[in-house]
Amino acid sequence: QKEVEQDPGPLSVPEGAIVSLNCTYSNSAFQYFMWYRQYSRKGPELLMYTYSSGNKEDGRFTAQVDKSSKYISLFIRDSQPSDSATYLCAMRGLDNYGQNFVFGPGTRLSVLP
Amino acid sequence: EAGVTQSPTHLIKTRGQQVTLRCSPISGHTSVYWYQQALGLGLQFLLWYDEGEERNRGNFPPRFSGRQFPNYSSELNVNALELEDSALYLCASSLGTGGRTDTQYFGPGTRLTVL
Numbered sequence: 001q002k003e004v005e006q007d008p009g010p011l012s013v014p015e016g017a018i019v020s021l022n023c024t025y026s027n028s029a030f031q032y033f034m035w036y037r038q039y040s041r042k043g044p045e046l047l048m049y050t051y052s053s054g055n056k057e058d059g060r061f062t063a064q065v066d067k068s069s070k071y072i073s074l075f076i077r078d079s080q081p082s083d084s085a086t087y088l089c090a091m092r093g094l095d096n097y098g099q100n101f102v103f104g105p106g107t108r109l110s111v112l113p
Numbered sequence: 114e115a116g117v118t119q120s121p122t123h124l125i126k127t128r129g130q131q132v133t134l135r136c137s138p139i140s141g142h143t144s145v146y147w148y149q150q151a152l153g154l155g156l157q158f159l160l161w162y163d164e165g166e167e168r169n170r171g172n173f174p175p176r177f178s179g180r181q182f183p184n185y186s187s188e189l190n191v192n193a194l195e196l197e198d199s200a201l202y203l204c205a206s207s208l209g210t211g212g213r214t215d216t217q218y219f220g221p222g223t224r225l226t227v228l
Contacts, residue, residue, distance in 0.1 A: 034216055043117075043203050043219035044156075088156070090217070101146070101207075101217055105155035 003027055006089055006104035015113050019076040023089035023104045026070065030091040030102070033065050035074045038086045038106070047087075048074065079111045115140065117220035119204050125226045126194050134189040134223045138206030144168075145187040146207070146217060147179060151200040159202075162187055163209045191225075199227045 006023045013019055021035075032051045036044035048063040050056045056063045062075040072091075076083055089104040118137045126132050138145050147159040158171035162181035176192040185206075191198055201224050205217040 032216065036219070041201065041222075041224065043221045046216060046218060049216050103156045103158075 004089065004091065004102050004104045007107050008105070009107035010110060011107060012110045012112060013079055015079060015081060015111055017079050017111070019079050019083070019109060019111075021074040021076075021087050021089075021107050021109070023072050024070055025072075025091060025102075027093075027102075028067075028070065029093040030070075032092050033063070033072050034090040034101075035061075035063055036088040036090060036103075037083075038088060040085075044088055076109075079109075081111050081113050084110045117204055117206050117218055119202075119220040119223050121223060122221065123224045123226075125228065127228050128194055128196060130194050131190065131192045132194060132225060134191075134202050134204075134225075135186065136189070136204030136206075136220060137186045138204075139218055142206035142208055142218075143185050144207045144209035145181055145185065146205045147187070147189050148203040148205070149173075149200045150203060150222075151197075156203065160189065194227045196227050199225060201225075 004025045035048040037047050038044040048061055050063050050065055053065050053067045060077045064073040086106040086108045088106045090101050092101045117139055120135045144163040146161050148156040149159055150156050159173055160179050161169045165181050179189040181187045201222045203219055203222045205219045207217045208215045
C-alpha cells in the first residue's frame with residue numbers, strides 16, 4: 001500500500017460545480033496536511049494548510065481532515081475554468097527531522113465553461 | 114516577500130553532459146528540497162538539505178548530487194545526463210523547524226531537456 005493515495009482522475013466538471021478531491025494515507029504519524037495547486041509546467045502553489053481534524057475554509061476552498069479515518073478532502077465551490085489544474089495533497093509528521101513531506105500523485109481537474 | 118527562485122528556467126543538454134541547477138529559498142528558510150517531475154508524473158523526492166547538511170535522499174543514482182551554501186541557497190548537480198533525466202526540477206523551501214507553521218513553498222522550476 002502506498003503511503004499516500006489520491007483519486008487518480010482526470011476529473012472534468014462544468015463551471016459552477018462543487019468539486020471534491022480526496023486523499024487517503026496510511027501513516028498515523030502524519031499530523032500536518034496541505035493542498036497544492038499546480039498549473040501545467042509551473043511549480044506547485046500552496047492552497048491550504050491545516051494541522052487539525054475538521055474543516056478549514058478559505059474563500060471557495062474548504063479543506064477537510066479526518067484523522068481517525070486517515071482521509072483528507074479539498075472542496076471547491078462554484079468552480080471556475082481558472083481552477084483547471086493538477087491538485088496535490090501533501091502531509092508530514094510532527095517533527096520535520098527524519099520525516100519528509102510526502103506528496104500524493106495528484107488529480108488533474110478540468111472545469112469546462 | 115520574494116518567493117523561491119530558481120535558475121535557469123529552461124535548459125537543453127545532450128546525453129553525457131553535466132548540469133547545475135540553482136535555487137534560492139525564501140528569506141528565513143533554512144531547508145531546501147529538490148524534486149523531479151517528469152511529464153505527466155508526480156513529484157519524485159530527490160534531496161533535502163537543512164543548515165548546510167544533506168538530511169535525506171530519494172531513490173536516485175549518485176550522479177544526482179547537490180549542496181547547500183551558508184546563505185541557504187542550493188545547487189543540484191546531475192552528471193552523465195541520460196534521456197530520462199528530462200523533467201521539471203522543482204526546488205522548495207521551508208522554515209525547517211518542524212513546527213506548526215512549517216510547510217513547503219515551491220519555486221517555478223527548471224525545465225531540463227536532454228537530447
